[in-house]
Amino acid sequence: xxSVTQLGSHVSVSEGALVLLRCNYSSSVPPYLFWYVxxxxxxxxxxxxxxxxxxxxxxxxxxxxxxxxxxTSFHLTKPSAHMSDxxxxxxxxxDGGGNKLTFGTGTQLKVEL
Amino acid sequence: xxxxxxxxxxxxxxxxxxxxxxxxxLDFQATTMFWYRQFPKQSLMLMATSNExxxxxxxxxxxxxxxxxxxxxxxxxTLTVTSAHPEDSSFYICSARPAGGGKNIQYFGAGxxxxxx
Numbered sequence: 001x002x003s004v005t006q007l008g009s010h011v012s013v014s015e016g017a018l019v020l021l022r023c024n025y026s027s028s029v030p031p032y033l034f035w036y037v038x039x040x041x042x043x044x045x046x047x048x049x050x051x052x053x054x055x056x057x058x059x060x061x062x063x064x065x066x067x068x069x070x071x072t073s074f075h076l077t078k079p080s081a082h083m084s085d086x087x088x089x090x091x092x093x094x095d096g097g098g099n100k101l102t103f104g105t106g107t108q109l110k111v112e113l
Numbered sequence: 114x115x116x117x118x119x120x121x122x123x124x125x126x127x128x129x130x131x132x133x134x135x136x137x138x139l140d141f142q143a144t145t146m147f148w149y150r151q152f153p154k155q156s157l158m159l160m161a162t163s164n165e166x167x168x169x170x171x172x173x174x175x176x177x178x179x180x181x182x183x184x185x186x187x188x189x190x191t192l193t194v195t196s197a198h199p200e201d202s203s204f205y206i207c208s209a210r211p212a213g214g215g216k217n218i219q220y221f222g223a224g225x226x227x228x229x230x
Binding site: 034041043046049051090100101102103104105 | 117119122147149154155156157158159162206208218219220221222224
């Protein structure tokens with residue numbers, strides 16, 4: 001069984017500040033981990049994913065995430081927030097078999113001037 | 114590229130009626146499509162996996178006679194909510210996995226918000 005916990009349903013940062021969105025997972029097998037972003041009235045867009053290899057993963061729009069097995073975490077970061085980053089972010093885990101994604105409850109990111 | 118179109122984006126219906134939601138991959142062929150349901154402030158929950166030309170595989174607890182899934186072509190899957198009731202009101206999202214693409218690639222539609230009166 002797999003599960004994902006996203007701490008903080010709402011996160012607010014100032015433009016230019018560090019973005020940190022937290023994700024912890026539970027998996028009985030080596031996990032594949034994903035971050036998706038959803039803008040209003042749009043589908044989920046893949047930001048980045050970890051499958052195997054390098055634990056620091058870089059994605060689109062300046063985001064990156066680090067897989068930490070010892071902490072069962074896959075937190076998403078961006079050094080400097082832009083107004084355009086305001087959206088809902090979902091962390092997800094898969095067993096690698098490719099069929100089932102288990103999602104967290106999402107974190108709404110607000111970027112303030 | 115890799116656009117998934119979902120239609121309608123919003124539907125309001127009376128209790129007891131059936132509603133069909135379409136999920137189309139516009140610029141790629143999708144051998145596998147997935148249907149998710151999202152309740153307010155909750156996770157996306159996988160309802161079923163549909164493979165082109167075969168019966169859908171439903172997750173535990175999902176009524177297959179209630180949520181009919183058809184995947185008749187490589188670019189179209191439909192979800193029909195039969196005899197809808199207010200408790201079926203939710204946000205339904207589809208995704209599609211490209212034929213020949215990696216197992217962990219899914220492209221998502223924008224979702225359909227169903228409100229049953």
